[in-house]
Amino acid sequence: MPANRFNGNSNLGIGIGLRIPHYQYILDNKPPVDWFEIISENFMVDGGRPLEILEAVLETYPIVQHGVSLYFGSIEPYNTDQLRRLKRLTEKTKTPFLSDHLCWGSWDGSFSHDLLPLPYTKEAVRNTADRIRHVRDFLEIPVCVENVSSYLEYNDSTMTEWQFLCEVVETADCGMLLDVNNVYVSSQNHNFDPLDYLNGIPLDRVAQIHIAGHSVYDTHRLDTHDHPVCEPVWELYRNVVQRIGPTNTLLEWDAHIPTFEEVHAEALKAQAYLAPDSPKNDRSRSKPLDKNGERKEPATTASD
Numbered sequence: 001m002p003a004n005r006f007n008g009n010s011n012l013g014i015g016i017g018l019r020i021p022h023y024q025y026i027l028d029n030k031p032p033v034d035w036f037e038i039i040s041e042n043f044m045v046d047g048g049r050p051l052e053i054l055e056a057v058l059e060t061y062p063i064v065q066h067g068v069s070l071y072f073g074s075i076e077p078y079n080t081d082q083l084r085r086l087k088r089l090t091e092k093t094k095t096p097f098l099s100d101h102l103c104w105g106s107w108d109g110s111f112s113h114d115l116l117p118l119p120y121t122k123e124a125v126r127n128t129a130d131r132i133r134h135v136r137d138f139l140e141i142p143v144c145v146e147n148v149s150s151y152l153e154y155n156d157s158t159m160t161e162w163q164f165l166c167e168v169v170e171t172a173d174c175g176m177l178l179d180v181n182n183v184y185v186s187s188q189n190h191n192f193d194p195l196d197y198l199n200g201i202p203l204d205r206v207a208q209i210h211i212a213g214h215s216v217y218d219t220h221r222l223d224t225h226d227h228p229v230c231e232p233v234w235e236l237y238r239n240v241v242q243r244i245g246p247t248n249t250l251l252e253w254d255a256h257i258p259t260f261e262e263v264h265a266e267a268l269k270a271q272a273y274l275a276p277d278s279p280k281n282d283r284s285r286s287k288p289l290d291k292n293g294e295r296k297e298p299a300t301t302a303s304d
């Protein structure tokens with residue numbers, strides 16, 4: 001297994017997102033969760049209930065910060081005040097790294113509140129990598145970029161999404177938050193092989209993996225984070241962890257949120273893909289690259 005260029009294979013374990021419906025349960029019961037991911041923007045405040053909750057959770061659990069408003073692919077300059085507030089939060093949480101999305105969504109001081117896909121061009125690579133480096137230098141902590149689900153493509157794109165992601169992280173020399181649900185959703189919406197995606201990116205930069213559920217419609221799949229993880233997404237998860245080893249894993253569940261126990265149980269299904277002796281960790285079922293860079297077909301069995 002190759003060393004992880006980004007974080008030396010450090011692994012917090014399996015976490016879940018810290019969400020409002022679960023606050024009281026977590027504070028009352030201190031359930032055995034490896035770590036929590038927070039949405040930074042929910043805690044970039046000067047005081048009040050959110051920070052009280054955060055400080056109480058920090059007494060028991062490691063926290064990793066994830067964001068939704070840095071818009072690495074936008075073109076306007078960063079708001080320094082926003083970055084200062086973000087930095088204060090990273091100092092409080094001691095997050096080992098900070099992640100946000102490979103997208104754009106702000107212009108002229110307005111925010112779309114959507115994670116809009118980028119045109120996959122050299123110009124967008126340069127701009128996005130510059131902004132990732134700017135954030136990293138300002139915050140003085142490692143930064144990871146997450147692939148998003150998308151529902152449209154641009155005529156101006158000159159490369160695939162995975163080529164674009166690869167060029168951005170290599171140019172910025174940053175880490176990746178690989179969302180295997182987003183890879184799968186986009187592969188179905190844009191008709192590409194998700195294994196081509198996984199084979200085309202530097203997996204040794206993956207610091208964290210997102211798993212999640214999504215919704216299926218007649219014409220497309222939508223990244224809704226309101227279902228259990230589907231089997232094809234677990235297959236992609238297995239493929240990645242078999243190549244790079246146990247990696248910080250986080251289940252996202254953001255709508256129609258069930259009880260804490262149900263969300264935690266869904267996240268812990270990932271253990272079966274990490275345990276060396278588990279049937280779900282059967283290497284013969286995955287499609288690793290051979291030494292020539294070709295993808296091997298999986299061995300088939302009667303039960304397949």
Ligand SMILES: [Fe+2]
Nearest residue numbers: 146179210252
């Ligand atoms: Fe995600």
